[in-house]
Amino acid sequence: MTDIIICRCEEVTLGDLQETAKKYKCSARELKLRTRAGMGICGGRTCRPAVDKVLMDATKENPTDAIPLKVAPPVRPIVLSKLGGVADDK
Amino acid sequence: MSKQHDVVIIGAGPAGLSAAIELRKNELNVVVLDEFPRPGGRLLGQLHEEPTGEWWNGIKESNKLLAEAERLEANIQCEVSVHHIEKVTDGFSVHTSKGLHHAKNVLIATGAAESAAPIPGWTLPGVMSIGAAQVMTNVHRVKVGEKGVIVGVNVLSAAIARELQLAGTDIHSMALPVENIVSENESNPKKVMERLVRIAHLAPSAFIKFGSKFAKAEFVRNLALRFYPRGGIKMWGMPIHLRKAIKQINGTDKVESVTFVNVTPDGDIIEGTEETVECDFVCIAGGLYPLAELAAVIGCPFQYSTELGGHVPVHNEAMETPVDGIYVAGNITGIESAKVARDQGTVAGISIAKALKEDESLNGKLLEAMETVRATRAAATIQFHPHIDEGRAKVSAAYEQL
Amino acid sequence: MTNRRIEHHPVLGDLDAKSTVTFQFDGRTYEGREDDTIASALLASGVRTLRKHEESGNPRGIYCNIGHCYECRVIVNDVPNVRACLTPIENGMIVESGKVQPSPLHPENEGPLPRTYAEYRKWEEKQNE
Numbered sequence: 001m002t003d004i005i006i007c008r009c010e011e012v013t014l015g016d017l018q019e020t021a022k023k024y025k026c027s028a029r030e031l032k033l034r035t036r037a038g039m040g041i042c043g044g045r046t047c048r049p050a051v052d053k054v055l056m057d058a059t060k061e062n063p064t065d066a067i068p069l070k071v072a073p074p075v076r077p078i079v080l081s082k083l084g085g086v087a088d089d090k
Numbered sequence: 091m092s093k094q095h096d097v098v099i100i101g102a103g104p105a106g107l108s109a110a111i112e113l114r115k116n117e118l119n120v121v122v123l124d125e126f127p128r129p130g131g132r133l134l135g136q137l138h139e140e141p142t143g144e145w146w147n148g149i150k151e152s153n154k155l156l157a158e159a160e161r162l163e164a165n166i167q168c169e170v171s172v173h174h175i176e177k178v179t180d181g182f183s184v185h186t187s188k189g190l191h192h193a194k195n196v197l198i199a200t201g202a203a204e205s206a207a208p209i210p211g212w213t214l215p216g217v218m219s220i221g222a223a224q225v226m227t228n229v230h231r232v233k234v235g236e237k238g239v240i241v242g243v244n245v246l247s248a249a250i251a252r253e254l255q256l257a258g259t260d261i262h263s264m265a266l267p268v269e270n271i272v273s274e275n276e277s278n279p280k281k282v283m284e285r286l287v288r289i290a291h292l293a294p295s296a297f298i299k300f301g302s303k304f305a306k307a308e309f310v311r312n313l314a315l316r317f318y319p320r321g322g323i324k325m326w327g328m329p330i331h332l333r334k335a336i337k338q339i340n341g342t343d344k345v346e347s348v349t350f351v352n353v354t355p356d357g358d359i360i361e362g363t364e365e366t367v368e369c370d371f372v373c374i375a376g377g378l379y380p381l382a383e384l385a386a387v388i389g390c391p392f393q394y395s396t397e398l399g400g401h402v403p404v405h406n407e408a409m410e411t412p413v414d415g416i417y418v419a420g421n422i423t424g425i426e427s428a429k430v431a432r433d434q435g436t437v438a439g440i441s442i443a444k445a446l447k448e449d450e451s452l453n454g455k456l457l458e459a460m461e462t463v464r465a466t467r468a469a470a471t472i473q474f475h476p477h478i479d480e481g482r483a484k485v486s487a488a489y490e491q492l
Numbered sequence: 493m494t495n496r497r498i499e500h501h502p503v504l505g506d507l508d509a510k511s512t513v514t515f516q517f518d519g520r521t522y523e524g525r526e527d528d529t530i531a532s533a534l535l536a537s538g539v540r541t542l543r544k545h546e547e548s549g550n551p552r553g554i555y556c557n558i559g560h561c562y563e564c565r566v567i568v569n570d571v572p573n574v575r576a577c578l579t580p581i582e583n584g585m586i587v588e589s590g591k592v593q594p595s596p597l598h599p600e601n602e603g604p605l606p607r608t609y610a611e612y613r614k615w616e617e618k619q620n621e
Contacts, residue, residue, distance in 0.1 A: 074173035215553030222557030230532035
């Protein structure tokens, strides 16, 4: 069961999440930073509810109104050139 | 290259389109943005029979809204992804994959996303979310496979299972995933049984219809689970299992089979009862949650409500959020039907028009539109959650407190 | 080749005629309808695998089909990370699946790619020969 991939983008398993949560007794943000769950190209859209559940179970805390993981723009991958970057230094 | 509008609407689903219609009726300048190649949102793929016997045909309903929006010359742009909303001096700057849009007001009508119910093997090609199967089948008219299994028994998966059958796709059965931390609500037979009674009226099976009258009492439901047939109960000729669960999905390069295992009424595995079933697709149904990332980005506060599907941006019945100029409508406000989303869009449109034109005479229309939402909610045939009203009350209270 | 098109439907009706579009995926030619996305056209022809996971090489196909999960990302006319589920096919489109990428955790996968700027300049000169 612990082999189940929870974050598909980064292939972070249930075991990875549970062990990390237990070892570091961490917040959602720290769990994300340590395991990379939620940091893949989909921005956590697919795994966020699952990661929240694992954390809730590990910390035995009920969900609060505030979102456990901050959402930062851009919420869709965007190439630098579209953000105003220059394509080539030449 | 940025464009100036009165309102930017993010999402061309029933909520976004209805809002656009109201805004255009009030002669306001709007643009509707959507990343899907055609407008209609998730309404496009919907197809189910109402108790009256009539078909709710999502493509037809979308076309109705679209025709009205186009008649009123609403500017709808598809294949555009919004990645950021920024507060600027005279309103907001909406950053998209095809340039910037500026407006005094933004309506975020981005709908919902699916919650995953992960089980071993769920990343194999051939495994998809239940919503993916709906879109592929009804919108793109492509069969998702020859024979498949649906993991997760709930209102949405039952409705879509029926849609797949109608399109000639063979569904072997529907079952729960074997219990794990993540899919707790979806994998516990008792919890699922509790929710099944709410779709009982959709089932032609006499057993379920008969049983649902008594199923209000927990002890009756528990009895029903103990005596639940090993072969499942059939709905539309398709077995629904509550005493057999899916342990894993097998295959090397794609789905080849699934492994069933018998479970107790509490969802515990009964060792040694594994059974492999060949199939070429699997649909995972873990429920829906509001897709509110853009609301978070622009600083909208949230309220947690299981009844509404998770974290919901705080808003009032006029679809205003605590962030001045930011409105929400549709499934982003809580998981309900497309009809409610459509009616909420109408409220949002009138609400924004009233604010922008500083027109108090629109108040009557606004109140009427809000009443329509309540009436539509009360008349709903399919309810995703029994306590929606409580969830709504929680969110309204949160708005008042801010 | 498999054809998974739902031509007739008891409620939605028959599919209306649309023009055929021809495109390439990983060097093979495929046909689809004018209103297909890359994902739907490929699935109609029986193709499920759209890429390999960048690190593990595990095969992936569509998951959400509505642009949220990015599992269906492909390279279209040299542009990477294009969602196959949202992109309509066009005549002559060249689509490629994503492959396993070099990783410092798996140096054996790196192949002949340059690792320093000096190596890169040498490699670039060689390319231009």
